[in-house]
Amino acid sequence: MSGTSVDGIDAALCRIDGHAREATVDLLAFRTTPYPAEIRQDLLHLYDDQTAAVQRMSSLNMVVGGLFGDAVLAICAEGGVASGDLRVIGSHGQTVWHQPHPDPALPYSTRSTIQSGAPAAIAARTSAPVMADFRLADIAVGGQGAPLAPYFDWALQGDASKHRVILNLGGIGNLTWLPAGGDAGDVIAFDTGPGNMLIDGLVVALTGGAAQYDADGAIAAAGYVDRGLLGHLMEDPYLTARPPKSTGREYYSAREVELIMANADLRPGDLGGDDGARQRAASVIATATAFTAESVAHALRTHLPAMPDQVIVNGGGARNPTLMRMLAEALPGVEVMPSDATGIDADAKEAMLFALLAHDGLAGLPTNIPSATGASRAVTLGSLTRL
């Protein structure tokens, strides 16, 4: 899979036994393959620059499918497995459009989604069956096509005696509420707001492109949280909207980064500037980091039936100690930990999800969680390509 930040393709090689809550998922190998720079630019700007968009989408679909196929071949080589021996490949693809709500300003006002990365191109390269287009099926039965992670969380991460929240901090933040001893119908899940997207966007701009993200949260650790700016960011109407809800990369976009920088009187590259500019730039990044932490804490307090005992974090945000510290500070009395602590690799989890969705979908099991997506019913997600 590849997420909203379009960094690269995460491939997880898994051994899965059993299905749904009886499943065990062992991670045999994991690897992220960065996109070639020009493909990444095209994927990021496909809906900014509409020139020849139809042709570009058509070509990108095959090119991205080929790259996903290559990622599978690489992970299989690493894990010592012939790709043709895979039972199934689960491919999320790369989202190029996701519209979870009808929008009267757009033609037909239709909920819809498009992922790039032709499953046939993956199947041709790997000689394995490919399950893909998971989100479309949920949308077709009235859901928002997101979030999908709650299926994995419900199947593998619930606890009999503790209320748990599984928090994914990718480009966007999203959580799954798993009450102690609860079942699929008790699951609540939604996007909390920004994950790393705003932080990353500010780091890229303020380093003049020298860094892509705040490694180890070091920049944010050197800054001060601007309470005024944080308060302003927390006025984001998305935060108070009631779940089920989901958001996309167009919401915490380059434009938001520009507005924040303009408000703080910052220019591109200011992290390499004089002491004052550097300090203000670090503080803006600290504030964006606090925004992610506070928006998550706000979501827990506002949209859940009770506070969780544990918050288990995966995604890139779990690797940002400053963000993890801010999250723990914003949630006194709650145990905040990376998901590695529960045996799920925090980086690989999102990719493992699609392995499980494909595995259980191949068996004909329903794999959406209607209480999370708003779907009218449980259905098997994904289309199967077997050349």
Next chain:
Amino acid sequence: MSGTSVDGIDAALCRIDGHAREATVDLLAFRTTPYPAEIRQDLLHLYDDQTAAVQRMSSLNMVVGGLFGDAVLAICAEGGVASGDLRVIGSHGQTVWHQPHPDPALPYSTRSTIQSGAPAAIAARTSAPVMADFRLADIAVGGQGAPLAPYFDWALQGDASKHRVILNLGGIGNLTWLPAGGDAGDVIAFDTGPGNMLIDGLVVALTGGAAQYDADGAIAAAGYVDRGLLGHLMEDPYLTARPPKSTGREYYSAREVELIMANADLRPGDLGGDDGARQRAASVIATATAFTAESVAHALRTHLPAMPDQVIVNGGGARNPTLMRMLAEALPGVEVMPSDATGIDADAKEAMLFALLAHDGLAGLPTNIPSATGASRAVTLGSLTRL
């Protein structure tokens, strides 16, 4: 399915027993549902007008899928079959981009194809499994993703003692060569050039939109073939290119219609004009009709190992007696007949093809004909969506 002229959705309800050359396909019901005018406009102009193309493609995918689902429900009602009892629905969808060759002028220079009409939307409405995205699989193994009809022709229309050509005259013309007693490896198939597309385009323009096609070939019958213009049209370099080859609606487009009209000093609506304009307009349509007939005859003489004994015609062109007469005149000694004569409904055949592809693909059989598409190997076409 819906073809390059984007007229409407053809739905065929079939009973299929056996597979491949042992298959029998009985047509239980057939119906064409026109597209709503505004959807048709959007589908036709998606790559002329790139405004918000990504959003429109995403929305159209769901809307068109819903319309295809409705077409299935209608044909099931007509045939007295519950849609949930269908073994499988084969959906070609509506092509919005098809690039059979790499084009160095386009990004990535990648062969690719996109059909609109989300299979999940069809499955949600019908409660039946849906096989779709047939062309992508062939392209993923090095083919042109077209033509697909040769599979149907090879399975159902070959003859032990006669050389046959199965000719489809839809928007584009395409043929399948089935030598007497031949097998799949002997099949030759390719697009011959224009089918009804140029004729239709001229009729629309010259009637000022009052007619969409030349009903019963009556307009062409009232005109004279302009040998000079016909000779000029026959210089089309596509005709001499060696198969495998395929073409698309962008090739015999509105621009070609404009050029032909400008050359003949004709303006929109001239079929309703004075006698001289009317005669010139009818003659241009007669000439376009002759162009289709002559380009087919040229293809038979140039690109086949022998002349066929029989040419069996389906698609809208089989319903144009002027075109059928011109075809017979261009092919002395060859028996030219509509495919109804061999038991295959000439209108329904293209839709029946996708029923057979889905049926045989569901059984895991290979359903492309590599000698027709140029694919490196035989594969099962289509992705299966089973909610």
